[in-house]
Amino acid sequence: MPPSEPLVELNGITKSYAKPVSLFKRQTLRAVDGVSLSVRQGETLGLVGESGCGKSTTGQIAARLLAPSGGKLLYRGEDVTGAGAGALRQALRRRIQYVFQDPYTSLNPRFPIGRLLGEPLKINRLCGRKERQLRVGEMLETIGLDVSYAKRYPHELSGGQRQRIGIARALILNPEFVVLDEPVSALDVSVQAQILNLLKKLQREFSLTYLFISHDLNVIHYMSDKVAVMYLGKIVETADVDSLYSRPLHPYTQALMSFVPTDDLRAKREKIILKGDLPNPLAIPAGCPFQTRCAHVHERCLSAAPSLKEASPGHSVSCHLYA
Structure with a gap:
């Protein structure tokens, strides 16, 4: 496959759940809201964000363990969004595999x-x-x-x-694409390093493509070629790993990066404490979903939701500050 062609693409993927709040009333929870990502062959895409932002749901859709509510899932350019169980078994199950967060509960005792x-x-x-x-x-x-x-x-x-x-x-099964869902979060730090080095070694030996999901920014930096930052079911920033870590654009990404330790003892990094409350996922306000915690919120943020646009070559952000 040419290097310019994505191996796996998510185009406008949504995943909604109906939550009953009373006998006659239900509310819709959008776990994933219009996510578009692409992973090229041989690379590692890191997906980072707070717990509950929709990372694992996105990974399960990318592996087609979950069917999306909307959007398209493409594998090698072929639409596999609505493929049935038989077609999935023939076309995808051997090519796409999933590593779960907790190895004890995912293995039959x-x-x-x-x-x-x-x-x-x-x-x-x-x-x-x-x-x-x-x-x-x-x-x-x-x-x-x-x-x-x-x-x-x-x-x-x-x-x-x-x-x-x-x-x-x-x-x-010799897959091509592996979704790694928090594969080291339940392990000690010394064991984490062993598993991460093993994953890198296996990627080189078997020409694997990874979607690496984690909330640990140091682990994402070590493993990833590109990074996507997720907040309340939406992708708010994407870039190659060096660009994102050296120059984060979105206020949420800047707050996350301010807590990453640096090996430069002379560098003083001011920690950004997010104020305000996380919105109720069942009642996300109109406009920008980050408005309740953003220090740069203005009138447009309250009425219009920003779209993910390229701020510089290869670096996209969903924020009105860069419109």
Whole structure:
């Protein structure tokens, strides 16, 4: 595929849920509201934002674990938004995989590791029993574990080892695109570094494309080529990682970046404390969704919602300050 062509595209994706508030009344919760993203082959797109902003929902839609309420999902230029279960299994399930945040709850505690890793091969009828065992052994060695781990159960492993198994299960089908949903947030800092380095190594070896979801800005900076910042279901800023971290434009991104530690002891970074309250997701005000916490809010912000526009080459922001 030419480098200019996106592998996965989300165009105006929305995801809504109806929440009953009384016997005869329901309110609509928009978990994802008009998200447009593209991930090119071989790159890592980092998706960052506060808890509850819609990051995981966006990732599940990108992996087509959830069907969007609106918009289009394209894979290699083909619209797979409305594909049924059979078509998804044939076209996408082996090419797109998902690594969940909590490895303990995402692994079946009743299966040994060998069966957990061999199950995707069996379901897709890719090989017989003996070859499955060989593939499982090879994958265990690839992620840095001994072949003897195939006989163990998830509860016998540490958190870092369980996450390695979750990664191995995602990669055993040789996918092209992997969604990593907070893959190190439940791990100790020293173990986080091991898993992140493993993910980078695997990306080089298997030519993988990542959508990396996290609320940790240091982890996003280490892993990503490009970054998208999300707030209340909307993308408010996108740029390559160096541009975003050196010159954040959106007031929300600036506040996030002000708390990132710097290795320059002489640099003094003033921390930006966001004042005001986070809007009720069921009643987001008209206009800019960040208006209740923004220090630069003006009259236009209260009436018109900004759109994501390019402020400089490769750097887009959704803010009236840059109109």
